[in-house]
Amino acid sequence: MTLPVFDRAAIEQAVTADLVFETVRDALIAHAHGRTVVPPPLHLRFLDADGDCHVKAGWVTGAADFTVKIATGFYRNRRFSLRTNHGLVCVVSAETGHVKAILDDEGLLTAWRTAAAGALITHAMARTNAATLAVVGSGEQARLQADWLALLRPISTILVHGRSQDRVQALCREFSARGQHARPAGPRETAGADLIITTTPAAVPVLDAAHVLEGAHVTGIGSDMAHKNELPPALFARAALIATDDHDQCLQDGDFGHAVRAGATSAASDTPVGLLLESPVQRLDDAITVADLTGVGALDAALASAVLHNLTQ
Amino acid sequence: MTLPVFDRAAIEQAVTADLVFETVRDALIAHAHGRTVVPPPLHLRFLDADGDCHVKAGWVTGAADFTVKIATGFYRNRRFSLRTNHGLVCVVSAETGHVKAILDDEGLLTAWRTAAAGALITHAMARTNAATLAVVGSGEQARLQADWLALLRPISTILVHGRSQDRVQALCREFSARGQHARPAGPRETAGADLIITTTPAAVPVLDAAHVLEGAHVTGIGSDMAHKNELPPALFARAALIATDDHDQCLQDGDFGHAVRAGATSAASDTPVGLLLESPVQRLDDAITVADLTGVGALDAALASAVLHNLTQ
Incomplete structure (x- = not known):
């Protein structure tokens, strides 16, 4: 039988946001309970082409x-x-080893599972009445994080902070075109939002911890390699609740690891994201909460499998 | 653009043995000179399905x-x-990262590059007039090793030794049908052949080193994980020339590693297979020579690339 290949357009048609939310939530819970297998990844570098x-x-x-x-x-x-x-x-079938299909998704499913994981944990940890959202960064994940969070709760204003003013303006126009109140913001105003989501590849923190208000929730999406660091250690020191999508991976490659190495928090201070998605999070109104996401391979498996089911049913 | 997928039948049509020999030879030489990148592989196990x-x-x-x-x-x-x-x-393009094609080869290219590597090094290291071949094992590689070696030099007799007499008989019939003299053989006669190629997943040696004759050449194909061991350490102790396709990998996963750990030879006693393919091997007529092949990932890359070139030209 010919190996089926599904392209990005077909995949987009086969998936709803509800399906992505449900699949990602279940996979994060499974991961929190150790019901996943995620071997160390394989890396190749191509120096001349600046590629990996x-x-x-x-x-x-x-x-x-x-x-x-x-x-x-x-x-x-x-x-x-x-x-x-x-x-x-x-x-691939985990029952027979047969390759069932290729999803030629151009990274779409990774973008979606990242957006869904960020939105789910931000919504779960934030105050019920938190309504102003700041996104740091102006790329695809900045847009997706705001879009997907808006599916879970009302957002009154989206503040966008980024290095490229052109891209920030463009992103604000995109949000406005969909009926959101959105505008560029400086670093201080960004840090003062109810909800803050960072989506950059920054190597130095993009937020001043002293400017984050009591009652705020911060989710870091961008740091996924040891040299990256979006959230300052001092923010973790102020946090009443810290969530990580994978303890070991966040210690090694995430903002949580930077905070632990800086002595701002202990290596035992985090709670698995999946546990916080199982039942309502208990938090005080003036507490600061932080989530550090580095990306869990089991989410790819769960989402791809769900998508393939829809594509072939 | 739709991602092209080529199936086994298309791949078989696109390749000649000459192309495989030439590509594998060049890649082994490149590997011997450090002109390859082969990161540690990624493994998953599925205990319930007895899968990996x-x-x-x-x-x-x-x-x-x-x-x-x-x-x-x-x-x-x-x-x-x-x-x-x-x-x-x-x-995948090493220039742009674009996935060029999927070769849905069902393992065919791995089987061919393994056969070509075995035949090339056996032919290069053996005495010019070595003509009796013993294959140990009765699976796909037993057949391929004999077939591909016969493309490089005349074989007077093929002796087949294996655990399953039915499969040994069937393989002998296959060889005979193609005009070869082939017959089942016991362990002692097998060990006395001019050329010996072992192709089993055995965990204990399949050859008695004392029965190997002066002037013989032995190539081990099957051992590619630390718990496997086809060639006895004592054979390496008798060898005048030892070749490995990858020094570190053969030390860790090959028969060479077993011999080194047993003290039968030193960790510095091996020569890269690729170097022995560059110019005629100097060997005495009564010397015993041994090659340990564990499989080099760069051969997959070289062969797949050559095949894709033929498929799309």
Whole structure:
């Protein structure tokens, strides 16, 4: 039988936000309870082309499928006006080892599971009446995090802070076109929002912890390698509740690890994101809460499997 | 653009043995000179289904493509009369990170590059007039090693030794049907052949070193994980020349490692296979020579790239 390949357009048609939320939530809960298999990823570097390739595999224990995901980033491509990121997901039967399909999604599913995970944990940890959202960064995840959070709770204003004023303005126009109140903001106003989501590849913190208000919730999305650091250690020192999507990975590659190494919090201070999605989070109105997400391979497996089910049913 | 997928039949049509020999030889030479990138593979295990998945990547430095290869072995499948092995190769541009094609080869290219590497090094290290071949094992590689070696030099007799007499008989009939003199042989006669190629997953040596004759050459194909061991340490102690396809990998996962750990030879006693393919090997007529092959990921990359070139030209 010919191996089925589904392209981005087909995948977009097959998925609803509800399905992504439900699948990602279940996978995060499974991961929190140790019911996932996520081996160390495989890396290749291509110095001349300024490129890298990451291969990640994941499985929710007992699920019918596992996945192997190939993602490349070749940054020299910009010079030639080519896309920098490529990727696909191979969906493999965990019962027979047969490759069921290729999802040639161009990174779409990774973007969606990241957006859903961020929105879910932000919504779960934030005050019920938190309504002003600041996004730091002006890329795809800045847009997706705001969009997906708005599916879960009303957002009164979106403040956008980023290095490129052109991209910040463009993103604000996109939000406004969809009926949101959105405007550019400086670092101080950004840090004063009820909800803050950081989505940058920054190597130095993008937020002043002293300016974050009591009662705020902060979710860090961008840091996923040891040299990246979006959230300042001092923010973790002020936090009453810290969540990580994967304890070991956040210690090694996330903002949580920077905070622990700086002595701002202890390595035992975090709670798995999945546990906080199982039942309502108890938090005081003046508490600061923080979530550090580095991306869990088992989410890829769960989402790809759900998408393939819809594509082939 | 739709991602191209080529199936096994298309791949078989696109390749000649000459192309495989030439590509594998060049890649082994590149590997011997450190002109390859082969990161540690990624592994997943599925205990209930008695399955595993290995993901290997490789690149010949400077080549236009690299590959990510997914290979699964699910041994419970036998109970349901399903194939146990599946796999495919993703060919990715090393210049832009774009996935060029999927070779849905069902493991064919791995089988061919293994056969070609074995035949090339056996032919290069053996005496010019070595003509009797013994293969140990009766599976796909037993057949391929004999077939591919016969493309490089005349073989007077093929002796087949294996655990399953039915499979040994069947393999001898296959060889005979193609005009070869082939017959089953016991362990002692096997060990006395001019050329010996072992192709089993054995965990204990399949050859008595004392019965190997002066002037013989032995190539071990099967050992590629630390718990496997086809060639006895005492054989390495008798060898005048030892070749490995990858020094570190053979130390860790090959027969060479068993011999070194047993004190039968030193960790510095091996020569890279690629160096022995560059120019005629100097060997005495009464010397015993040994090659240990564990499989190099860069060969997958080189061969897949060459195949894709033929498929798309």
